[in-house]
Amino acid sequence: MISADMKSEEGDLDEDTINNFTCELGVLSQCDGSATLCNGLTAVLVATFGPVEVRQQRELVDRSSIEVTFRGPHGVEGVEDRRVEQLVRSTLEQCVFAALHPRTAVSVVLNVLETDDLLLLSTCVNAAVLALLDSSLSMKYLPAAVTCVPVGDRVLVNPLPSERQGSSGGSVTAVYDTGSERLVACRTAGQLSAEQLTSCLREARRAAALVRQLYRRAVAAKFSKEPRDPWAGPSRAEDMPPSWRRLGGQQTGEQSTS
Numbered sequence: 001m002i003s004a005d006m007k008s009e010e011g012d013l014d015e016d017t018i019n020n021f022t023c024e025l026g027v028l029s030q031c032d033g034s035a036t037l038c039n040g041l042t043a044v045l046v047a048t049f050g051p052v053e054v055r056q057q058r059e060l061v062d063r064s065s066i067e068v069t070f071r072g073p074h075g076v077e078g079v080e081d082r083r084v085e086q087l088v089r090s091t092l093e094q095c096v097f098a099a100l101h102p103r104t105a106v107s108v109v110l111n112v113l114e115t116d117d118l119l120l121l122s123t124c125v126n127a128a129v130l131a132l133l134d135s136s137l138s139m140k141y142l143p144a145a146v147t148c149v150p151v152g153d154r155v156l157v158n159p160l161p162s163e164r165q166g167s168s169g170g171s172v173t174a175v176y177d178t179g180s181e182r183l184v185a186c187r188t189a190g191q192l193s194a195e196q197l198t199s200c201l202r203e204a205r206r207a208a209a210l211v212r213q214l215y216r217r218a219v220a221a222k223f224s225k226e227p228r229d230p231w232a233g234p235s236r237a238e239d240m241p242p243s244w245r246r247l248g249g250q251q252t253g254e255q256s257t258s
Contacts, residue, residue: 021214023127025134025222033135035218037127040160041116044123046131051104058105063098067107070124073115080117085110088124091145091175091185095129097138106137119158121173121187122147126211133219143184144211145175148200150192155203172200178212181205 021039028034033048051064058065070077070085092108108131110124122145129143149156151167170190177184183205188197 021126021211023130023214023218025130025218031135033131033133033137035127035130035134037123037130039119039123039126040158041114042119042123043113043115044127045111045113046124046127047109047111048107048128048131048135048137049109050106050135051101051137052107054103054105059103060098062102064096064101064104064106066093066096066098067105068092068128069107069109071109071111073112084121084124087121087185087187088128091125091143092128092132094184095139095141095143095177096132097140100138106132108132116161118149118161118164118171119147121145122158122175125175126214130215130218133215134222141177141179142212142215143175144178144208144215145173146204146207146211147171147173148204148207150196150200155196155199157203157207170196172197172204174201174204174208176205176208178208178215181208 021037023035023037025033025035027036027045028047031047031049034046036043036045054065066089068085068089070081070088072078072081088108088110092106096106098106108128110128112120112124125143125145129139132139133142147158149159149164149167149171151159151164156163168191170188170192172189172192173187174183175185176182183201186201192200
């Protein structure tokens with residue numbers, strides 16, 4: 001398990017500007033890649049399978065198909081869940097080298113353990129990328145998703161609910177290519193002025209560099225030969241605290257994601 005204090009080396013973001021992330025790779029054994037990611041009050045467990053065989057009706061002759069399954073914390077699927085699922089799929093379809101594995105499918109299963117709705121989309125995107133990194137699937141670039149909320153004359157990055165007091169209700173979730181800093185996807189909610197939108201996108205681009213550092217540290221921690229810090233947190237799904245055990249431990253979690 002690794003955590004990032006998210007203090008920018010490039011953008012000089014304050015520590016209060018972005019909340020701590022905590023993640024770990026390889027938490028499940030019966031899948032090709034897996035990862036957990038905590039972002040504020042949102043926790044997501046992701047499992048990936050593939051490239052695997054796909055039914056002929058869904059087979060693509062020139063590339064692999066990306067399948068995303070979203071499982072909410074309450075088990076009841078709604079319109080917003082389908083929207084998150086679609087946005088995650090479209091993001092992964094752009095960054096995965098799908099042409100390397102034609103006539104196959106890559107399945108990504110998102111299990112939301114706890115959620116703060118505002119940060120759900122960005123957390124799901126980043127957790128899916130971490131799980132794909134764990135599976136060693138070839139990717140064109142690493143996307144990083146960040147949620148920004150304008151509050152007064154400030155722009156808060158990944159704010160907790162208590163920090164959003166005074167907000168007009170508008171928010172921006174932006175996905176950037178961390179290599180070229182190109183905007184890959186953007187979703188807005190509520191009312192935002194043109195100036196607020198510009199400021200949010202600027203801060204999101206700077207914060208995406210911090211998410212890239214998290215990816216690097218997560219991969220380095222997985223392959224590190226140093227013994228794991230016992231105080232760093234749970235290393236297996238079965239060791240997670242009760243609030244994380246909606247799937248009933250590691251064995252049940254693996255069955256649920258298959």
